[in-house]
Amino acid sequence: MKILVFCQHENGAPVKASLCALAAAIEIATPAQAAAEISVLVCGTGSDAAAREIANLGYQVLVCADAALDFDRPVLIAQAIEAARNACSATFVVLASTSVGKDTGPRVAAMCDGAQASDIIGVNTDGTFQRPMFAGNVFATVELNSAIKIITVRPTAFQPVKEKAAQPGSISALTVTLDSALAGEIISFDTAKSERPTLADAEVIVSGGRALASNENFQKIVFPLADAFGAAIGASRAAVDSGYAPNDWQVGQTGKVVAPALYVAVGISGAIQHLAGMKDSKFIVAINKDGDAPIYEVADFGLVADLFVAAPELAQAVAKARGK
Amino acid sequence: MKILVAIKRVPDYQAKIKVKADGSGIETDGIKWIVNPFCEIAIEEALRLKEAGKATEVIVATVGSADAATQLRYALAMGADAAFLIKHDAPLDSDLSSKALAALIKRENAGLVILGKQSIDLDANQTPQLLAQRLGWAQACFASKVEIAETHATVTREVDGGLQTVRVPLPCVISTDLRLNEPRYASLPNIMKAKKKPLVEVTLAELSVTGEAKVIIKKMSAPLARKGGRKLESVAALVTALQQEAKVL
Numbered sequence: 001m002k003i004l005v006f007c008q009h010e011n012g013a014p015v016k017a018s019l020c021a022l023a024a025a026i027e028i029a030t031p032a033q034a035a036a037e038i039s040v041l042v043c044g045t046g047s048d049a050a051a052r053e054i055a056n057l058g059y060q061v062l063v064c065a066d067a068a069l070d071f072d073r074p075v076l077i078a079q080a081i082e083a084a085r086n087a088c089s090a091t092f093v094v095l096a097s098t099s100v101g102k103d104t105g106p107r108v109a110a111m112c113d114g115a116q117a118s119d120i121i122g123v124n125t126d127g128t129f130q131r132p133m134f135a136g137n138v139f140a141t142v143e144l145n146s147a148i149k150i151i152t153v154r155p156t157a158f159q160p161v162k163e164k165a166a167q168p169g170s171i172s173a174l175t176v177t178l179d180s181a182l183a184g185e186i187i188s189f190d191t192a193k194s195e196r197p198t199l200a201d202a203e204v205i206v207s208g209g210r211a212l213a214s215n216e217n218f219q220k221i222v223f224p225l226a227d228a229f230g231a232a233i234g235a236s237r238a239a240v241d242s243g244y245a246p247n248d249w250q251v252g253q254t255g256k257v258v259a260p261a262l263y264v265a266v267g268i269s270g271a272i273q274h275l276a277g278m279k280d281s282k283f284i285v286a287i288n289k290d291g292d293a294p295i296y297e298v299a300d301f302g303l304v305a306d307l308f309v310a311a312p313e314l315a316q317a318v319a320k321a322r323g324k
Numbered sequence: 325m326k327i328l329v330a331i332k333r334v335p336d337y338q339a340k341i342k343v344k345a346d347g348s349g350i351e352t353d354g355i356k357w358i359v360n361p362f363c364e365i366a367i368e369e370a371l372r373l374k375e376a377g378k379a380t381e382v383i384v385a386t387v388g389s390a391d392a393a394t395q396l397r398y399a400l401a402m403g404a405d406a407a408f409l410i411k412h413d414a415p416l417d418s419d420l421s422s423k424a425l426a427a428l429i430k431r432e433n434a435g436l437v438i439l440g441k442q443s444i445d446l447d448a449n450q451t452p453q454l455l456a457q458r459l460g461w462a463q464a465c466f467a468s469k470v471e472i473a474e475t476h477a478t479v480t481r482e483v484d485g486g487l488q489t490v491r492v493p494l495p496c497v498i499s500t501d502l503r504l505n506e507p508r509y510a511s512l513p514n515i516m517k518a519k520k521k522p523l524v525e526v527t528l529a530e531l532s533v534t535g536e537a538k539v540i541i542k543k544m545s546a547p548l549a550r551k552g553g554r555k556l557e558s559v560a561a562l563v564t565a566l567q568q569e570a571k572v573l
Contacts, residue, residue, distance in 0.1 A: 072483065073490075074453070074463060099483040103465055106418070106453035115419055115538035118448045128542060133446050134341040138350065141543040145536075182462040184492030187478065191486035200484075204572065241503060247468065247482045254362075254442065254502065256484070262572045273337065279550065283570040285562065291555070300553035301565050313559045321563055321573045 003029055004090035005040045005059075006081050008100055009050035014042075016201055017096035019160035021153040022059070025094040026161065027123040028151070035059060035169065041084040043069040043077060051171050058165025062087065062174040068183070072100050075183040078107035083176040085112065085148070097152035105152045114148030119257075121157035135253040135276035155200065156259035156280060192246065199251070202232035204262045207251055207278070210238035211267030211288065211307060218244040221311045222266060228318040234258065234278075236268045252277035267307045270295025287311060327370040327379045328434035330425050330455075331363035331399060333392040334445040347543045359395045362440025364402075365500040368507040369470055370438050371403045378472045379436065381405050385428055387421045389413050393523060400518035401510035407523040408432075410531065417537035418446075422454035427531035429459060434495075436477070441466050441499040448539075452499035462492035465499040 005025045007018040026034045035058045042051050043064045051061045064080045081104065085093055093108055095101035097119045109116040121139070122130030128143045129151065199205060206229060208222040218239065226233045235245035237252055251258055253276035263281035268274060270286070270293055278284070279298050286299035287307050296302045303310055335341065336356040344351055359367070370382045384399040385408040386392045396407035410424045429437055437459075442449035456463035464470075464479035468487065471478040472494070480489045482501045510518070528534070556562050567573045 072488065074465075078457070099466065099481075102449050103453065103463075106450040107457040107463075109419070109450070110422070110454045110457035115417070116448075116450055117539065118450060132547075133544070134335075134350065135337075135444065135447070136547065137341045138343055138544050139547050140541050141545075143540045143542050144538060145540060146538045182460070182493065184462055184464070184490045187489040187491050189486065189488045237502065246486060247503070248484060248486045253444070253447065262566070262570060283566075283572065284550075284553070285566070296553070296555070298550050298553075300550075300570070301562055302553060302555040303559070303562055304555060305559075310559055314562065317559055317563045318566075318573065321567060 001030060001037055001092065002088050002090040003038045003092040003094060004081070004085045004088050005038060006093065006095040006101070007040050007042050007050065007054060008096065008098065009042055009047055012046065012049035014050045014053055015096070016160050017098050017155040019162070020155035020158040021094050021096040022057070022161045023158040024120065024123060024151065024153040025092070028092055028094070035165065039084070039088045039090065041081060041174070043080050045070055055169040055171050056164050057161055058167060058169055060169040061171045063171060064174045064176050066176065066178060068178055068180060071186045072103070073183045073186070074100070074103035074107055076178050076180060077104045078111060079178050080176050081108050082111045084174055087174060091147060092149050092151060094151045094153060096155050101152045105150050109150040112148045113146070114150050115144040115146035116150035116152065117142050117144055118152050119154045120151055121154050135272050136279065137272070154257060156257055196226065197230070197232045199232045199234055199249070199256050199258055202260050204229040204231035204264070205234045205258055205260045206231045206264045206266065207234035207236065207268060208239055208244065208266050209236040209268030210242065212239065212244055215244045221307065225264065225266065225311050225315040228315040228322070228324070229262070229264070231264070236274050265295050265299070266311055268295055269293045270298065287314070325379045325435035326381045326383060326433060327373060327436045327438060328429050328432060329363070329366045329370045329382060329384045329399070329404065330437065330439045330451070331367065331384055331386050331395060332360045332440070332443045333357050333386065333388060333395040334360045334443050337361060337444050343544045343546045347545055349544060357391070357394065359398050360440050360443045362442060362500050364507040365502070365504050366438040366440050367399050367402050367404060368505045369500060372505065373472055383408065383432060383434070385410060385425060387412055387416060387424045396523055397518055398510060400521045400523070401515040402508060403514060406521060409523065409525045411525050411527055415537045415540070417539040418448050418450035418454055419539065420535060420537050422451050422458055423533050423535060424528055424531060425455055426458040427533050428526065431531065436472065436495060437497045439497070439499050441501055452497050456497035459497070462496040464490055464492050464496060466501040467498050468501050468503045470498060470504065
């Protein structure tokens with residue numbers, strides 16, 4: 001079999017989520033044949049460094065350096081992926097289930113009359129896949145009855161590929177004639193640069209909920225606690241809806257799915273939809289003044305307390321414990 | 325311009341979902357069925373566009389069994405003008421749904437299609453994108469703001485890094501995200517009016533759509549429950565636990 005993996009890159013390196021997708025692709029490949037069966041596609045300008053890094057992992061890389069692919073426009077990325085798939089005669093296309101992957105995977109599926117399994121958390125030896133449904137309350141085993149299978153991968157379910165191979169893979173250029181009639185233009189991208197780790201990469205996440213009651217409080221209470229841990233910052237839907245945090249901090253069924261070593265939920269009640277995004281965290285701490293809040297059902301360590309007192313106290317204690 | 329909104333009937337988002345003992349599906353006894361929350365947001369956006377004079381008609385459609393007519397009636401009660409039930413009792417997937425919807429959209433000559441970004445039951449997040457590709461249209465998914473002009477739609481999308489605003493040509497498919505709008509409740513007069521609005525049943529055969537679902541659910545199971553935790557008395561006790569048990573400090 002042949003598998004095409006789509007790899008996103010940022011600042012000259014493959015993104016972690018795509019290295020998790022590569023790990024899933026390795027599980028899909030015939031045992032001991034992954035290097036022969038897998039090809040990785042990187043797109044856009046500035047992709048050479050990322051291409052070399054993937055080649056060093058032992059996989060052949062196709063580079064489609066067209067500048068039109070620099071911006072996340074699914075119509076064009078799908079065309080590049082389908083062209084690469086054809087070039088490799090791949091019957092599997094594997095992408096991380098990032099917003100680019102979500103946007104693009106199904107377009108590729110329709111282009112090649114394939115079928116997609118979204119956000120998989122496991123690869124079964126019988127060719128079926130595990131994926132979450134009903135906000136992660138059900139694990140479904142799905143089978144794809146199609147010649148070509150599109151797989152988007154939940155990054156938290158697979159360890160990113162890191163090990164360098166003895167033999168690097170080849171790197172070759174792929175030229176694709178892109179039809180931009182439907183592609184549209186990017187007018188703006190509102191994104192905040194931060195010194196903090198990203199939600200995708202962080203070992204520790206501190207998340208704030210509705211109980212913080214204001215944008216000012218969110219910054220006054222959550223930020224120092226996150227900084228004490230060296231953590232990324234997350235938020236519940238309610239907090240984002242109320243304007244206490246930006247949309248890309250939302251953790252949940254329809255926001256980001258995270259699984260850090262430690263998740264600290266501050267003033268979050270624990271709605272089903274929020275749990276869907278964080279219940280695979282290794283350790284969970286909950287700080288809430290309502291001892292009956294559902295968040296305590298998943299918390300390893302619960303503190304029933306006024307977060308306006310407990311969170312700053314915790315921030316101080318953590319900073320001290322970490323020698324800061 | 326006609327707007328078509330595709331919706332789905334799903335279990336209430338607050339329902340505690342249990343897998344049947346034999347793994348063949350979920351327990352449906354006592355479940356309240358609703359219009360998928362993202363689809364409700366789609367209906368609301370379409371109605372606002374009509375009220376703003378950007379569209380002449382809002383039609384709503386779903387692919388599924390006869391039960392789904394209830395959800396179509398709810399959409400009509402919110403203010404949609406007409407509804408189509410593409411009746412299909414055999415297993416469905418996003419792929420087959422998108423084929424059926426594409427055929428209906430072409431037949432009804434809709435100029436804009438709005439759907440929820442994902443349904444909260446199967447969480448696949450595929451139908452809008454599949455539909456856009458099948459129709460040969462542009463797409464703007466995960467919308468938190470929509471502006472429609474003569475020939476283009478300007479859509480702000482919630483993506484991993486923040487908010488991206490794109491301008492895509494019409495006709496296009498838009499999928500809704502949570503913060504696009506707050507859907508209206510159907511008022512009693514509108515619920516009454518809805519009974520007189522057309523709800524038409526169509527078959528796949530009438531739409532010249534053949535085929536079966538390609539994504540087959542073989543089995544369902546419940547995830548392993550997390551082992552229970554405990555409540556601690558103080559911040560100091562918490563820090564000790566984090567150091568000694570979680571070993572994260």
